[in-house]
Amino acid sequence: MTEHTKVDHSTDNLDEILPVTAGPTVLERSKPRSANMASNKVECNACPVLCQITEGRTGACDRWGNVDGVLTRLDPVVFMRRLPEESTDVPGQEYALQETDTGDELFVSGVASGTTYPDYKPAPFIVSSKLDGVDMVTVVTEGIFSYCSFKIKIDTDRYLGPEQANIRHKGEIVGHVTTAEYGSQMLSLGGVHHLTGGSKKEGRITCDVMMALGNKEAVELTIDGGAQLVVQAGKAPIVDGVEEKRMRVGCGSAAIGIFAKQWFGHTDEVVVVDDHITGVLTEHQAGKCLDMKSSGIKMKGRKSTPGRYFQVANPGNGWGGTDISDPLAIIEGFDPEVAWPGLRLLITSTTGEHAEYFELDDTLTPQRKPIPEPLQKTVDRIGENCEPSLASVLFLGGAGGSLRAGVTENPIWLTNSIKKALVNVTCGGAPAYIWAGGGITVMVDVLRMPDNSFGYVPTPAIVAPIEFSMTREDYERLGGHMADVLPIQEVLKQAKYRVINWVDPSSPWPLGQKPVLG
Template structure:
């Protein structure tokens, strides 16, 4: 259970708001802990007055080892994650395993997966009430299939750019600029990567709109673009290539966060060191406190700088130091060595999660870390771990909302194509690339630019991105949505025009 020091409790309610087990309530302006408590200590982390502390754990609880939180679950109660329950002293899963039964793909869906022709080079038929420039039919197995294509100006255009790097490129929300003009923002980090969102209708229609659409089109065409982040880095980005950050090529991304590295390399690392601090801007790992490392070696007495998350995992500050943290000299990662636990001669490894840089320290008789040479066996391990890193790349998803007047080139009843796409009766592709359709109204999607036909984008002075849009469906369904069936042509007829090139679509 969690202990409440009544004199310090101010009744702010933070503990009640963050408790995942509904185990703490504010009653008469004081926190009260009930028997739902699983000792996850979330409330302690968020109690600014320091009124909460760990107390003795009841013998009637069951220790869950399925994650680093290590809940102590009372009889009949669930852990903080709501996945495991204590039933008569046994840890059981709360929900049965779910096994899909509808896994067979319908032949019709396979027939309409890919377009007959792409919209790259198709042009447009403006004004949009005219049929799209190419409405092309083909026999596929037992189905008559039609693809409707146009290169449409899309102002609701965005580019989601993923940059594989451990470097801190800039704070979330920071503005991204090209030639000083705002073209996007930094958003959330992902596993070993940073994400930019470029464009969006408000930037496209703004004073820097031409810079915005030009940037998106060039990135989508896999051309090199130089961007700057406010109070952050200069980025040279080209889809499919390594990112260049402040003039330095970043060719490898991390194996995993610092905590993950403790788990991945626990058995290999344990014979080589007494402790390891694996630096990462997200989660830094302390080996002997991490569950995987703790199974291999006893706690060393070492405490890293940073803020404790769960056992063996620490949050560090962003920076341009080791592992994307603010640690410039690896010795700075060691906050304290408790000589009541530690022994002189112990070896402490400090490493980055890319394993490009490591440092080794020996604990002196006075309890200080002293730099020592890296032995051959530890260097061999470093090379092995570094070999587990993937190549860093820049990738991009075209992220847009289509529809508008261009739907009139598909059907005389525009809502019908929107409904057909959401029902799955029509497949939307962009330059031949599959799309992920977002739920809800309209046609909002994401598509991988690397799966598109080469050089898929242009831009116009509206300003807008010219996007190659394809709708593929059976002829039967095209008739049902009131499509321009009178404008349909066969693929053979299109080929007779002589204005075409054969190309391969990427899977």
């Protein structure tokens, strides 16, 4: 990422990235040239940096350039094509418009659309189209987000680091560990305090990390007092150099309940090791319901309800997300008044990646034995029920009043219309969850968005696509910029664009879906 402002950013291949269809994406004269600015420059007002750009070059963000004295958005705006039923076309692949295409099968995304900044003007595209005979309007823009972050869900029971621990990239703090969820560890990266509240280097590196994550690239992270990670949306996370394979089937107690009947008759005791809740079959209610005889096992840790133990070991990268490599380390022994020689004991982890079988000798000491075939089948079934370990990346951002001004002269009407489910909000066409409460706080899965949806401005801030879709009647009612509405067929004639197939066929078509409200 470039680190400069108000500089000429040379691009030798500028001619190659100029419009391949009629007209530039956004054609906008800069404000009057200041007295101390050279005659061959334009001042870009697409963000607060105000780069002065020489003809044939780009600004610091590489998104805007000086084309024949005109400030121009260089990348083609992304149109998304609704796939016909039973289509075999590849999602996300480039598509060449045919003569039979009417334009109503297209959705104008905010990707590369341009921005409303400095916010006195309507959105770059306000597009009318039809859906099943209904007149629709979509307002399209690239939002400049300082108040934004990425929430990372990592499917693993490995210990990544203490809650609230700092997360670093290239030595700079870019986020923190947040509360773990069932079967997953959670990270929060970015945010306004890292972007603008620290040093310039911290802000720049935070912006680097955020843009890479949003654009589905791999990012290396280090957690203070914890693990080193490689995280990429939709890919298995790499923890301390080891690629994760499985997300646990459940906690130790849940695993006991799920597989108790399958263990019954093949073993006398089962311990499922888990950093959260370690389960013991004969003490668990599932074992009681099966009328299993007590084994007399004595567990370390803090006993919760029957058959459930907390804190049997410290968190770590061993069995069940603990720090143990020997499963007998969490067993204190067996009650000689209850246990018996020959007692059969299976110990397994919540993913089935670790499992060992023991039988008690005459001194009630566990002796390792090969796992019997019926028990091996149950261990394999635990693994079969574990989903693949993935990293999920969700963008979370607040759409401020300035962005809303590009939709309507009275921004509160837009907010109220969203809350009333009259306006659907998407990001790059992907369904966005709207948080409850004031404002427009959106959250979206980046895997559902087109590739390279995110950009930046060197203030620094993240640039992300956002679209507002509604009926034409509702748009007029909320005080929309009706004079700037263009039929989608006219936009196709004027704009530099590219068309891709709908990225995520499982997502509803933006013009037909209802808002996902908090």
